[in-house]
Amino acid sequence: MSTVSSLKKNVRNSFCRISDTTPMPDFLEVQTRSYYDFLQEDIKPALRKSQGLQQALEELFPIYSYDGNTCLEFVDYSLGTSKYGIEDCQNRGLTFSIPLRVTLRLKRSDWVKEESVFVGNLPKMTTHGSFIINGAERVIVSQIHRTPGICFELIKRTTGNARLYMFRIIPNRGSWLEAEFNRKGQIHFILDKKRTRRKLLATTLLRALGYGTDKAIIKLFAELEDISLKTASGFKKVKGRYLSSPVVDQQDTVLIKSYIRIEDEELEILKKAKIKQVEVFKPSHCVEYLINMLLIDPVKSKKDAEKFIYKKLRPGDPPTESKASSLIDRRFFDRRRFDLGAVGRYKINQKFGWATNREELKKVTLRKRDIVSALKYLMELNAGVAGAVEDDIDHLGMRRVAMVGELLQDQCRVALSRMERLVRDKMGVYEVNSDSLTPHKLINPKAMNGRSE
Known part of the structure; x- marks a missing residue:
């Protein structure tokens, strides 16, 4: 018995005796899911996770002026619809994209202004996991x-x-x-x-x-101990250890410098000076490397x-x-x-x-x-x-x-960092009153459009 399966416009005849037990998986789901998580288009602004475009905007804002008196804060963003369809963009040589509008709040000590500003266009992914850039269909390849x-x-x-x-x-x-x-x-x-x-x-x-x-650095990597030199066992125990502090006599004369390894010569100096106690490093693999530095x-x-x-x-x-x-x-x-x-x-x-x-x-x-x-x-x-x-x-x-969402997020970060410098420069150009300074005048959409294309 033959069965007919239709996939898009292609028609296939199947003469298998055993029917398929599992449907064909969607191999594009990885790409489309990554892009969906990047945009979060169908999620309300208050419920969006800190990822993708939302995370890039949260990291950039707030932007402060050089004097610190003016602050531009991020509220939320919204996405519009494409002006042309996929076939129209291919025929006209255009980019299939959607407009991005960001609600910004401009604050000073005496006034606050909030408005929605057009930031730029974002490329829109088709159902096939591709993008239409200047009329040509292109695909973003995942990188390792x-x-x-x-x-x-x-x-x-x-x-x-x-x-x-x-x-x-x-x-x-x-x-x-x-x-x-x-x-x-x-x-x-x-x-x-x-x-x-x-x-x-x-x-x-x-x-x-x-x-x-x-002392603060030594405590991170090694331990210290005080060894009494009143008996012969103390001198035997201290041999081969490193001093953590200098040995001085009663006149505050330095007999042995810090970080010196105690050998026979140093033991003779300690005996002649009748030093009763020394502070040394406990045996550890980090001691010699630490002393060398x-x-x-x-x-x-x-x-x-x-x-x-x-x-x-x-x-x-x-x-x-x-x-x-x-x-x-x-x-x-x-x-x-x-x-x-x-x-x-x-x-x-x-x-x-x-x-x-x-x-x-x-x-x-x-x-x-x-x-x-x-x-x-x-x-x-x-x-x-x-x-x-x-x-x-x-x-x-x-x-x-x-994935594609992460690569787009990196490109958005680069574009937003350029926008940040332009915003700071414009904050110093305009007069500091509520009539001349608005969020719309501070944002230039060319930075985002140039990077996305």
């Missing part, structure tokens, strides 16, 4: 990217028998944060990979993050570290305390510049054995404990500690597929 998170790797450019490791913190949006070992047992962060690979000692960055003193650290306080980093990144620009401190926050802890995303936060927490609940996955910015834990894990990995393993960068678990 490195998944956000953290990755520990072996440095491949090393020569000889030395095995040195590095780690990369890969954000969903922003520049990668890399740190690597050198042959001297020191860890350096790479600040500017594109230009001259400016390197920064790990302890210097930790001081800029708030751990200004040597503390001995050559060019700065000793938080403010000096911030200015040192500012000079590295902005050579020729005289550093000030406010500029130096804000540079660190903008580069690593601002969501607009460094966004891990929910996936990146999950991968980092999973690597270090932290909680991965919903509340934790909302913390998509980089945290201080992420950097500290990554440095500690890197030291253990380089020392060959059991349980610390490197990641396989070719594993599919380190890859992710960027």
